[in-house]
Amino acid sequence: MRYLILLLAFSLLLPLQAQEKDKKETPTITTKTEGMDRQTGFYTYYYAPEEGKVYLLLDRTDEDFLYVNSLAAGLGSNDIGLDRNQLGNTRVVFFKRVGPKVLLQQRNLDYRAVSDNPAEAQSVEEAFAQSVVEGFKVVAKSGDTVLIDLTPLLLSDAHGVAARLKKAKEGTYKVSEDRSALYPERTKNFPKNTEFEATITFTGEPTGRNIGSVAPNSESFTLRMHHSFVQLPDDGYQPRAFDPRSGYYPTSYADYATPIDQPLVKRFITRHRLEKKDPTAAVSEPVEPIVYYLDRGAPEPVKTALLEGARWWNEAFEAAGYRDAFRVEVLPEDADPLDVRYNVINWVHRSTRGWSYGSSVTDPRTGEIIKGHVLLGSLRVRQDFLIAQGLVAAYGQNGTTPDPRLEEMALARLRQLSAHEVGHTLGLAHNFAASTNDRSSVMDYPHPYITLTDAGEMDFSQAYTSGIGAWDKQTIKYGYTDYPNAAAETAGLAAVLAESEQLGLRYISDSDARPQGSSQPQAHLWDNGSDPVAEMDRLLELRKVALEKFSEQNIPVGAPLSELESVLVPVYLMHRYQVEAVAKMIGGYQYDYGVRVAGETPKYVPTNPGFQQRAVSKLLETLSPETLMLPTDLEQLIPPPAMGYGRDRELFTSQNGGGLDPLAMAQSATDNTLTFLLHPDRLARIVEQHAMYSSVNLPDLDAYLSNITDYIQQQARDNRKEPYALRVSEMNERRLAHHLIQLAANKEISGAVTAAAHGALRELRRPSGTELTANEEYIDHLVRSYLANPESYEPVVVPDLPDGSPIGD
Incomplete structure (x- = not known):
């Protein structure tokens, strides 16, 4: 018993000792x-x-x-x-x-x-x-x-x-x-x-x-x-409802207190806090303006161009009823660009060109933007300079001073880029349909709109827009107009959306604009105009003129002649993005982000069959030897890379030992076109449209594939006596066979597409006993081997195109 009492006393002392120890070990x-x-x-x-x-x-x-x-x-x-x-x-x-x-x-x-x-x-x-x-x-x-x-x-x-x-x-x-x-x-x-x-x-x-x-x-x-x-913002900010037609990024959460007859997910736009000093005035100064600051590390003339472009947004805020609500200044010397109090446009260096970004620090509770934060890649300006350099005799007879239009075009793009990325930090999403509305938004990805004068000279005056667009003003109205009460806000937002529709301002954002699988033909990256086929014609003519005039005057005196290849690449690929835009018409559907309106029936219909056929014909033209071949004197002009330079990913991959390789260039361009012509999602929509819209005379997939095959084979027959053109045509035949095999072997696509691919492959076989060229024999053996034993097929690796996107943004 005595031992038990001692043990109990000892156990009671332990916590007291621990507390005393804690007091000693934890200082004030x-x-x-x-x-x-x-x-x-x-x-x-x-x-x-x-x-x-x-x-x-x-x-x-x-x-x-x-x-x-x-x-x-x-x-x-x-x-x-x-x-x-x-x-x-x-x-x-x-x-x-x-x-x-x-x-x-x-x-x-x-x-x-x-x-x-x-x-x-x-x-x-x-x-x-x-x-x-x-x-x-x-x-x-x-x-x-x-x-x-x-x-x-x-x-x-x-x-x-x-x-x-x-x-x-x-x-x-x-x-x-x-x-x-x-x-x-x-x-x-x-x-x-x-x-x-x-x-x-x-x-x-x-x-x-x-x-x-x-x-x-x-x-x-x-x-x-x-x-x-x-510190979190106070509760004075009023979230604004998201509408898919508004042009804003949504922020959302699931509210489990929502009545059962209402949507569980609540969606609001992301935006800065902005209020009028005088809410009753049509135009008023803000209580607190939105101020952005430019990185002090940006050099001239870049700094001025970035300031000018970002300041375009003040015009949009004026349209929303504000005076001097948006300002852009140079970051003070003692300010930290990561300090949350500053909206900052950063000038960022990388070893290669790349994307720029518009991001923000946003209150996750409400969607209020606390800090706008832009990252602009510094090599963007050099890429536009290079694009322009390839289109004219940039250094002329003089050889040292570049044509001033090169820098003017590059700076014009920087103004647009600055406005674009700042737009993201104001809450705006991409609008890739803006290019079909006379370039109505800086939130699109613009391709330089360079034209030919009547004298056949390059005109850079319209390369990029100057100023904010009509769509941009409408989006700022939606996000930032100050309303006296909730009822006025609901009515006002509806009026803004109705006005945009009345003005014919289309809006399509990222997922519906991406090139390969998307079915929306009115939205695309890096294009101009409302008619993709007409724009392709214009670009091909521009490209033809530039290739015919390309010479040693496109680089400065003292530069290795091998550097001409770097300048040549964006000229040869002038039409690469338009290939994607034209392809989106094939198997395309017309639609937008409309909401239900009482008494109206929505229409989700295929692209006009005539437009689709024009698109097919135009893409086949990009596979013609006339399009793919280089002027022969260019190969004689450009030697392999000089000592200390070498090949990089901005050039075509060479298959001839390291020099300019016209046939490899043609092969990569062909593969690009075939990739879009034969994308499995697009082919599935062709099957779908033929089955469901038989009254509008859309082709079936078998006819579509036969059309492509017939065109490519005819090119080979027509160019038997022209060695360069024949080699390009035969390469097209080989690439078509490989693409069809890869379609037939793809186990994750529509069964109808797989069946049609097998049918097209069977049509490539040649009758036994027929005298064949080496190329025909290769294709016949390739196809028969695959059909007999699909597991035996090994894809041929084709070099990718040189880096493309981003050509901007």
Whole structure:
């Protein structure tokens, strides 16, 4: 019994001893932070330079704020996509203290119950998973206020670099703690936001080539990561309803408190907060203007062009009833481009040309844009210069001073590009149908509209538009017009949409505009005009003139003659995007994003059969030797790459040992056209339209494939006596056979398409005993072997076209 009493007494003493130990081991905040640099602001923090740590003071918990991570210093590889000043994730988080730990927890805002009943809201919150971003130990405390060591979060791979590299098959990397440290120069505090930055070094084993192309050492490279803690906006912002015709990006969530007869998913547009000083005035100054700042690193004349283009948007805000609501200035010297208080247009360098981006920091609760953030690739301007360089004798007899039209065109594109990307950060999505409405929006991807004068000279004056478009004004009206009440807003938004329809302003965005499988012929990337076939005719004529006049005067004196090939490529491929636009007419359907209107019946109908046949004929023309062949004197003009230059992905892949290869160029161009002519989705729609719309005389798939086969075979017969043309024609025959085999072997496409492909292959066989050319014998053997034993077929790898998109954006 005595032993039992002693054991009980000892067990009661243990918690008391632990508490005393805890009191001794957990110092007060004053003691812990003695000698540290204290920075007050949104969240007070202490910087301990000797320790290389940041300690965060938590005098409030369970309070929501925005956590944004970014990449302050990038990798410089377009292929990998880790760019300077790139935004990362935006999350609503809160600190939650649990005994000796503090958790940084993320809200799951995709599923909510917007209800006055707390139990209803809690039931949804508990039904779906939450996320803990990071956990911390309390290192000091004073009363209810605690201090945590924030350094592990700041030195982590918050941007997901290692995962991205692994997915890109570039290697397996991890953060090297010994080579990573805080970056105090850009760790700052402000009343509504606290900013941290760190230098992060990754080490690992590379398996790709891209890291080594931009980093001094592919086994170890260093980036800088930025972390922003941002106060959430007040509740004065009023979300605006999303309509698929509006031209905006939607933000959405499922509201489980919604009555059963209403949509579960709530959709709102993303936009900045903008209000009139005088809501009763037709035109008023804003309470607070939207101000964008341009990266100080942009050089002249680029800087001026970017400022001019971005400022076009003020005209659209004027149409929405504002005076001086949108401004663009140069970023102040002491400002950080990742500071959430600044909307920034960043000038970003990469080792190769690539996409530009318009992104934003958005409040996930409402869709309010807090920070617009543009990344503009600096090599964009050089690509447009190159396009123009190939169309004229750019350096003439003089040989040193380029034709001024080259720079003028490149800067015109930069103005449009600046406006385009800023448009995204205002909430606007792409409108790829704008080119059919006289280039009515900067939110399209524009192909340079270069024309020929009556004298046959190149005219660059209309290459790119200047100023905002009619569609852009309508979208800003929808998103930013200030209304006095909800009823007025509902009526006003409906009026804006009705006005757009009355003006004939079409709107089609990304998924319906992408080239290969999409069925919407009125929306495409990199095109001009409402008639794709007519535009193809214009481009082919432009291309023909440029190829005929191409000479050594297209490059400066002193440049290796082999550099002519770089200038030649965009000329030879002048029509590449129009091939895609024309192909979309075949098996196409006419539709938009209309909503149900009482008393009206929607129409979803095939593209006119006559238009479809014109499209087929025009695409077949791009397979003719006349289109695919180069003027013979060009090959004599351009030698293999000079010492120190070499071939790169901006050139055609050569199959002749490394020099200019006209037959390989033709082969890649042919393959491009056949890819779009024979896309399985398009062929399935041809079957579908013939079956369901028999009254409008649409061809069946067998006839469609026979038409392509007959044209290609006829070209070979017509060019028997012309060696160059014959080789191109025979190459077309081989590529057609391979495409048909790949269709027939594809187990994931329409069965009707597979059957038609087999039928077309059987038509390629030659009767036994027929005298065949070597090319005919090859095709006959290829087809018969596949039909007898499909598993024996091995696809022939055809070099891709040189890099194309982005030619802009």
